[in-house]
Amino acid sequence: MEIPYTISTRPDTGLWNAKVGIWLFLASEVMLFGGLFSAYIFLRLDAPPGMWPHGLLNVPVGTMNTAILILSSVTVVLAWAELKMRRYRRYWWYMLATILCGVIFLTVKLVYEWPQKFEHFGAYIKPQALEKYEQYLGNKHAAEKGLPPRLEITGHLHNREALTNPNIKEYEVALDPVNADPTNPAMDRPHFLYVPPTDKIGKIDKEDVERATMFLPTHSAYFASYFTITGLHGLHVLGGVLVFIYMWLPVSKKVYQRNPEHLANRVEVCGLFWHFVDLIWIFVFPLFYLL
């Protein structure tokens, strides 16, 4: 006996095996990311005022990445539809477009977004020293406006060796706009467009610093969940791209020539996975970039 319903559908369920499999897999993926998102909610609700940063991510770039991912979801459906219409050539082009979208998304993440974070610096000021840095933090202004307190000074660290060398007594930071001009009402809300650090240098005595790191996962619960969730999402994108490349290579053309429906089924299953990866990003984007 051979395994039935690998390509044709079982009459009473109307499904072939892999389609059942992929939906079950996606159910488990919902639970995986559900666990991570509920952790995000837990951590965010627990965060004391001023301890959940805002506006540190680049919204236009994130929006572009969102659009690219949605576009790739469209192209993968078109690729599948072309296969169903038995037009391999067009399928090939749409699949290429999908792969390129995935690659662009990952490149933007790995070459631009993440490294930019690794280059950024933040120093949480001890509560008793907050007064001393009022010129950078503008907490009186924030209190008047009913904004959460500002506890951290961020920017570009000029003397990076200060992080490791105990003989250097202070950090020299090219301040972010919000710390360069904290009382400006324009700084009350995060910027939509990315604004680079200013030329204004702030000096922060190490004595007054509770914790100072680059924007790494260890920086805060916010960046910990940002890097973990976007990293895991990125791995999913990478996996999807690799499988799509396999389906785009000549080796899959042989599958198509033997039984075109077989390749169409494969693309459908992977397309479902790809839509799911897209959907996860639709949650990631507002949670980290906008809210």
Place this chain on the structure above:
Amino acid sequence: MDASASLETHPPSPDSGATGGQDRHQHQGEHEHHELGWWRRYIFSTDHKVIGIQYGFTGLFFLLFGFSLMMLMRWQLAYPGQALPVIGKFLPHIFGAGTMPDGKMTPDFYNSLGAMHGTIMVFLGIVPLAFAAFGNFVVPLQIGAPDMAFPKVNMASYWAVFVGGTVMLTSFFVPGGAAKSGWTSYVPLAAIADSGPGHNPVFNGQTLWLIGFIFLITSSLLGAINFIATIIQLRAKGLTWMRLPFFVWAQFVTAFLLLLAFPPLEAGIIMQLMDRVAATSFFMPAGLVVNGAAMHISGGGSPLLWQHLFWFLAHPEVYVLILPGMGIVAEILANNSRKPLWGYKSLVFSVLTIGFLSFVVWAHHMWLTGMGSTVSAFFQTTTLIISIPSVIILSAFFISLWGGSIRFNVPMLFATAFLPMFGIGGLTGIPLAFNSADLYLHDTYYVIAHFHYIVAPGTIFALFAGIYYWFPKATGRTMNEFWGKVHFWPSLVCMNVIFLPMFLQGMLGMHRRWYDGGQGWTLSGDHVWGLSGFQWNTPISWAAWIMGLAQIPFIINFFWSIKHGKKVNDNPWEATTLEWTAPSPPPHGNFITAPVAYRGPYEYSLPGRERDFTMQNEPVEPAERTRRKAVEQPVLV
């Protein structure tokens, strides 16, 4: 209809008994498929039966290994601080000099053994054996399928568990030893254990535990997807949902539990891994002080979050451990009482209800965390509700025995022993479900006794029953009855001598994680039957070691019978389900022609039949139809 007609799916051949199973397997492999090399046939096989047997050996190995860890711990509990005779000299050479200097166990090593005993027994012993081994071997045969739906995924899932198990074993030999923060790995204890300066960031016990776990979770997920898809898609013609053997239902629900409960733990594992490797603070609260020094972490994490993620898996996991066992017991009870399983429908709906409810009871493991009384009240209620379907299942099993002409062969002995053992385990769980009672009993030996009664003399007995029961299907030979009984009776007695006194110890207030077995507290303890809580450790430990000896007949019997057991026909137990219509051992592809099911799974002792069993693939005769209607009509009118 005579006996040979039931085996119509393969032509009865006069020499089938004499040829020997192994040869037949090869011949039929040649008939239908091109010849595979030895490696592809026995090691990297995609055949569900080979994978099932691989899982079986892996599971049995880890059960024995995990039990050995416990036998070591029992020495320390019975004779705290004394050198372990004979073996004690060798152990430092295996596990490292720091673990048992001069044969005396260190507290760290004791903690490692405890944490790894739990992890190995649950995730590498019972799940691979109960779910993966029996599921892989039996489910496709019982539903009349040629294989699992995704054979390559099936192979991947076995090799994932293999890697995960290897990583777990390796962790004993890294500096600092294996994970030592309990099988629950509660944070922040687990997050700071063996980390920081002087420890390898990856090759330390806790990090390897986490990495190994990711492989185990991957394996379970792949397996669960495969099982569900197989049961939905590959059921034989005529095998409707309500004609499925109860074992298949149990595996179906189990697969859903694994599929949906494991990923949140995987999320937790990833976060704990980040806490250890990337210095994040998912589970580290602000202002954490360790050994008098403030930790250099961002803080803002939540230790309670880990417990929620962990128990969101680990409670459904309890049902993952017990449901396959119940499925096995159901098959064997029906077969050996020679009557239909009582209340098949109520069994099916009970197991489905358990599946749903098991997702909303997890926080009853967390009464002492201060979640608040509202949350506690909710989980207390759901926990009590979930006991109802469990009681229905157990009651249906007992009623199934009523009026049967019971055959007490070895599988049946283990299956019947399962019933009271599971009953004790289940009923003693009810006080733990009430958070007021649990405030006292929490983390005592009472809890240990409660869940071990369910998984040790419960599930493990069911697994032994299953091994004795399906052994002829896998090999074409039976295991020896006499040595099976020599295995059974001492195991049953020892199990109870081990776990019954633990209820007393727990009620006397003995804490489950005490390294010295409660020695320091012995004077203040009450005496029960002449022994204080601490003094009970000695008879318990001796029972554990004797039970270890009682497994030797099983091991010998098992390996000896593969080659030398008594040869039997394809249906030695005169059972009704479809796996017994296949040749023993079934060839690649299982059935020569696709089987068709015409009736329910437990048609034993049908009136007016020559034989007392009617197999699922025997067509319903016209006479039978009219006879049945005649019986039904007076009841309806």
